Amino acid sequence: MTTYFAHNLLLLLLSPLIAVYLGTRYLSGRSRPGWRERWGYLPERLHARPNGRPRIWVHAVSAGEVVAAVPILRELRARSTEHDILFSVVTPAGYEMACQQAAPYVDGIFYAPFDFPPVVQRVIRLLQPDAYVSLESELWPNLLYLLKQAQAVTVLVNGRLSERNYRRARRFAPGWMRWMLGHVDCLLMQSGGDAMRVQELLGSAKAPGRIQVIGNSKFDQEIPRLTPGQVDALRIELQLPREAPVFVAGSTRSPEEEAVVIRAYCQLRTEYPELCLIIAPRQIDRAEAVAQAMRAAGLHPVRRTRLQGASGPVQHLILDTMGELACVYAVATVAFVGNSFPPVVKGGGQNLLQPLAHGKPVLFGPFTATIRSEVALAVQHGVGFPCPDGNALVAQARTLLANGALRCEIEQRAVALIAAHRGASARYAQEVIHLIQNRKAQEGEKK
Numbered sequence: 001m002t003t004y005f006a007h008n009l010l011l012l013l014l015s016p017l018i019a020v021y022l023g024t025r026y027l028s029g030r031s032r033p034g035w036r037e038r039w040g041y042l043p044e045r046l047h048a049r050p051n052g053r054p055r056i057w058v059h060a061v062s063a064g065e066v067v068a069a070v071p072i073l074r075e076l077r078a079r080s081t082e083h084d085i086l087f088s089v090v091t092p093a094g095y096e097m098a099c100q101q102a103a104p105y106v107d108g109i110f111y112a113p114f115d116f117p118p119v120v121q122r123v124i125r126l127l128q129p130d131a132y133v134s135l136e137s138e139l140w141p142n143l144l145y146l147l148k149q150a151q152a153v154t155v156l157v158n159g160r161l162s163e164r165n166y167r168r169a170r171r172f173a174p175g176w177m178r179w180m181l182g183h184v185d186c187l188l189m190q191s192g193g194d195a196m197r198v199q200e201l202l203g204s205a206k207a208p209g210r211i212q213v214i215g216n217s218k219f220d221q222e223i224p225r226l227t228p229g230q231v232d233a234l235r236i237e238l239q240l241p242r243e244a245p246v247f248v249a250g251s252t253r254s255p256e257e258e259a260v261v262i263r264a265y266c267q268l269r270t271e272y273p274e275l276c277l278i279i280a281p282r283q284i285d286r287a288e289a290v291a292q293a294m295r296a297a298g299l300h301p302v303r304r305t306r307l308q309g310a311s312g313p314v315q316h317l318i319l320d321t322m323g324e325l326a327c328v329y330a331v332a333t334v335a336f337v338g339n340s341f342p343p344v345v346k347g348g349g350q351n352l353l354q355p356l357a358h359g360k361p362v363l364f365g366p367f368t369a370t371i372r373s374e375v376a377l378a379v380q381h382g383v384g385f386p387c388p389d390g391n392a393l394v395a396q397a398r399t400l401l402a403n404g405a406l407r408c409e410i411e412q413r414a415v416a417l418i419a420a421h422r423g424a425s426a427r428y429a430q431e432v433i434h435l436i437q438n439r440k441a442q443e444g445e446k447k
Contacts, residue, residue, distance in 0.1 A: 003175070003176060003179040004141075004142075004145050004179075007141055007142070007176070008117060008142070011116065022114075030091075030092075033092045033095065033111070034092075034095065034110070034111030037110050037111040037113075038111050038112070038113060038114050038119075039113070039114065039119055040113050040118075040119040040120070040122035040123045040126075041122075042110055042123065042126050042127070043110070045108065046086065046108045046110055046126065046127065047126050047127075048126065048127060048128035052084070053082060053083060053084050054082065054083050054084070054130040054436075055083060055084045055085075055086060055127060055128060055129045055130055055131075056076065056080070056083050056084070056085050056086070056129065056130065056131045056132075056133060056432070056436070057086045057087075057088065057127060057129040057131070057132045057133070057152075058072070058073060058076070058085060058086070058087050058088070058106075058133045058134075058135075059087075059088045059089075059112055059132070059133070059134045059135065059138060060087070060088075060089055060090075060094060060098075060134075060135040060136075060138065061089065061090045061091065061094060061135070061136075061138050062089065062090060062091040062093050062094040062097075063091070063093045063094050063096075063097040063322075064350065064351060064370075065089075065094065065135045065136055065138065066089060066094050066097040066098050066101065066102060067097070067101070067218060067221060067351060068135055068136065068158050068216075068217050068218045069087070069102065069135050069158075069217070070101045070102050070105070070221070070222075071217050071218075071220035071221060071222070071425035072133075072135075072157060072158070072217050072425045072428045072429055073085060073087065073102055073105040073106060074105050074425070075425045075426045075428070075429035075430075076105070076429045076432065076433070077105040077106075078429075079429050079430065079433050080429075080433055083130070083436075084107040084108075085105065085106045085107055086106060086107060086108045086109075086110070086127060086129070087102050087106040087108070087109050087110075088109075088110050088111065088112040089109070089111060089112065090111070090112055093282075093283070093322070095109065095111065096322050096323075097322065097323060100322065100323045101323065113143070115140040115141065115142045115143055116142065117142050117146065120140075120142050120143050120146050121146055124146055124147060124150050124152075128150075129147070129150075129152050130152060130153065130436060130439075131152055131153040131154075131155065131432065131435070131436050131439075132144075132147050132152050132153070132154050132155070133155045133156075133157055133432055134154075134155070134156050134157070135156075135157060135158055136156075136158050136159060136160050137159070137160055137161060137162075137165070139156070139180055139181070139184070141176075141179075141180045141183075144180060144183040144184060145180075145183050147183070148183045153185055153432075153435050153436055153439050154183060154184050154185050154186075155184065155185060155186045155187075155188065155431070155432055155435060156184050156186070156187045156188060156189075157188045157214070157217070157428045157431075157432070158188070158190055158214075158216065158217045158218075158424075158428065159187055159188055159189040159190060159194055159198070160189065160190050160191075160194045160370075160373070161189075161194050161197045161198055161201075162347055162369045162370070162372065163193075163197070163369075164347060164369060165347075166197040166200070166201070169201055170200070170201070174201065177201050178201060178202060178203060181198065181201060181202055182202070185210070185435060186209075186210055186211075186212070186431065186435055187210060187211045187212070188212050188214045188428055188431055189211065189212065189213050189214065190213075190214070190215060190216045190373050191213060191216075191373045192213050193373075194213075194373075195211050195212070195213050198211055199211055212431070214424050214427050214428055214431070215421060215423070215424030215427065216373060216374065216421065216424055217424050217425040217428060218351065218353050218374070219353060219418055219421040219422050219423075219424060220422050220423070220424060220425040220426075221326070221353065221354070221357070223326050223327075223353075223354060223357040223358070225330070225357065225358060225359070225415070226327070226330040226358070230330075231330050231331060234327070234328070234330060234331055235331050238278075238304075238307070238314065238317060238328070238331065239302075239307055239310055239312075239313055239314040240276050240313065240314060240315075240317070240331065241274060241276065241313040241315060242313075244274040244275065244276050244315070245272060245274065245275050245276070245333040245334075245401055246275070246276045246277075246278060246331050246332050246333050246334075247265055247268065247275060247276065247277050247278070247332070247333065247334050247335075247336070247397065248278045248280070248328060248329055248331070248332035248334075248335045248336070248355070248360075249261045249277070249278065249279045249280065249335075249336040249338060250280045250319075250325050250328075250329065250335065250336065250337055250338060250350065250351075250354070250355070251280060251281075251282045251325065251337060251338040251339060251350035251351065252279060252280070252281050252282060252290075252338035252339070253281075253282045253283075253338055253339040253343075253344065253345055253350075254341075254342075254343050254344075255289065255293060256341065256342065256343060257338055257339070257340075257341040257342075257365070258279060258281070258290055258293055259293065260341050260365075260389075260390045260393065261277075261279065261336060261338075261393075262277075262279075262293060262294060262297045262299070263297075263390055264390050264393045264394045264397065265277045265299075266297055266298075266299075267394045268394060268397055268398060268401065271398065271401075272401055274315075275401070276314075276315050276316070276317070277294075277299070277315070277316050277317070278317045278318075278319055278328065278331075278332075279294070279301075279317075279318055279319070280318075280319035280325045280328070281318070281319075281320075282338060282339065282350065284320050284321070284322060287303055287318050287320035290318055291303065291318055294316055294318070299315075299316045300315065300316055301316040301317065301318050302314045302316065302317055302318070303317075303318045303320045304317060304318065304319050304320050304321050304324070305320050305321065325354065326351075326354040326357075329354050329355040329357075329358050329360055330358045330360075332355060332358070332360045333360075333400075333401060333407070334360070334361055334363065334397050334400045334401060335355035335360045335361065335362045335363065336362070336363045336364065336393070336397075337349070337350050337351070337352045337355070337362055337363070337364045338350055339367075340364040340365030340366065340367050340368050341365035341366070341367070341390075342365075342367060344367040346369075346370050347367065347368075347369025347370050348365070348366075348367030348368050348369050348370060349364070349367065349368035349369060349370040349371035349372070349374075349375070350371070351371070352364060352371060352374055352375070352378060352384060353374060353418065356378065356383055356384075356414040356415075356417065356418055357414075357415075357418050358414075359410070359411030359412070359414045359415050360410075360411070360414070361383060361384075361385065361400050361407060361410045361414075362378060362383065362384050362385070363384075363385050363386075363387050363393060363396055363397060364384065364385075364386060364387065365386075365387055365388070365393075366386065366387075366388045366389075368386075377417060377421070378417070381413050381414075381417045382409075382410065382413055383410050383413050383414040383417060385400075
């Protein structure tokens with residue numbers, strides 16, 4: 001209780017700065033979508049009804065976490081037809097991805113509340129969740145505290161805690177972190193390293209079975225491998241030159257990173273003049289800026305949404321659509337995963353399992369903290385290749401482009417790697433349902 005009041009006293013003292021920050025985000029448009037929902041004014045269709053069905057509230061941040069959440073939502077829906085499942089996100093990209101991929105498995109999608117007590121209390125009162133399930137490292141202290149006051153089951157799934165964030169927590173706020181984690185009933189982690197770091201932060205507050213290693217739900221993404229005929233059809237749809245090799249750079253996050261990719265491509269093109277380049281910026285609204293950078297390098301980019309106006313084959317393509325990248329990796333000869341050259345967001349790294357699911361060799365820069373477990377597996381199995389700088393990116397891509405036999409070996413290893421690590425989502429869903437049932441049984445015994 002003391003930590004709760006101290007935390008909110010600090011928020012109150014910082015409220016002028018917080019107001020400026022939120023106002024800036026609203027005016028810039030980044031937080032404008034769902035603005036009323038973020039303040040706790042949820043549409044009536046989401047409100048709990050008297051004697052209504054029990055409810056599970058699942059929360060993710062943005063598009064990447066939504067991708068990790070969808071397999072878990074699918075398994076929850078299959079195992080719990082008696083529950084309503086509500087899904088919240090933070091970013092507009094996450095909301096759009098949720099509408100595309102999560103909608104079949106949930107009963108409602110909304111923007112998560114700002115973590116201020118009156119706002120959170122209003123949302124909990126309107127939703128009345130029996131359980132709250134959060135993805136990866138998305139932990140909000142007021143929300144967790146007030147959910148426990150409302151006697152909801154709280155679970156972290158697909159949990160991860162980077163070494164850098166662990167060190168920061170240990171150094172600057174170990175007591176606060178222990179208090180916040182103390183309001184999570186069960187911490188289900190991706191790897192042994194993640195579990196060990198969480199155990200250290202919890203200290204004496206840890207309990208048997210409270211921290212478990214389950215695996216990475218992203219391996220359970222539904223990314224059907226395309227047949228050769230389907231790949232050819234996709235190449236035709238994208239108007240790529242027939243038989244030309246393709247370098248796909250997915251989820252790039254900054255002009256600096258795209259500059260590295262474009263320079264590397266231009267160097268590779270001197271040896272492979274037919275090499276195509278597809279860049280998929282993480283934020284679609286940056287597509288025109290990417291086009292300008294490509295034109296400045298002497299390239300002739302065409303945006304995916306404007307392909308109908310292109311005359312002849314397209315050698316340089318900008319993927320300015322949402323939810324299509326996972327499929328487009330199928331046309332790649334070599335793939336690069338962005339947010340791995342500086343400056344990076346949240347430690348760096350995007351989804352490298354999507355190209356691997358198609359059997360593609362995947363390259364990435366030196367910053368991959370948010371996908372460190374996937375990177376470790378990819379490197380260990382010889383299907384992922386770290387590139388410390390642009391020169392290494394050129395050298396590694398050159399080796400792969402020149403060696404078809406090596407690419408065939410990588411394809412077999414990559415597909416086997418994905419298959420071997422599937423199934424975590426079912427285990428997460430099973431554990432969530434088990435926790436809910438245990439809570440109901442305990443309540444029944446008290447009565």
